[in-house]
Amino acid sequence: MRPRPRSGDRGAVLVETAILLPVLIIVVFGIIEWSSAYHDSSVTADAARAGGRIASAESLNPDYALDAASSVAAALQSLPSNEPQQMWIYKANSTGYPGTETSFSSCDVNCIKYVWQPASKTFDTAAPQGDGWPSSSQQVCNEPFDEIGIYVQVQHDFITNLFGASVSLTDHSVYRLEPTSLASC
16 A cells, blocks of 8 residues: 655645746747747758759859749748748859858849748849849859859747747858850850
């Protein structure tokens, strides 16, 4: 036979539960929130790579930027429509950044910036920003070949706000432009 619990033991269990339950709830919500943010980060990285692959394969094609923007938008479809913010298509320098930059602070030189439109879940390709990078100026005939970069920014909104309201997620990919036939040069 089991001994009967003393009445003081029941109170101790209640106090222990009151202390541990909030900690357990925070841990569970933390796992949910950060796994959701990790998913969005993974989608952002996949979108940057998808756009980079398309843009690098379409060297000297005047529609390379539009095709890359379409590819990135397709890769971002699983995210809520208000999370994607912008994407850049740029001529990458030796460190993988746009123009002469050492960070993603500016999209000015040989750069095309598209802003996300939540209503249509696409990028606004009708009103690009930046000074552009014409396909006719891409170096794909002689080495060293130009490198193209895709930068994607997403604003992940947390559900519970226990860890803040949102976090900015960014990723980029850099690919060498594919060489073209000498007939195109």
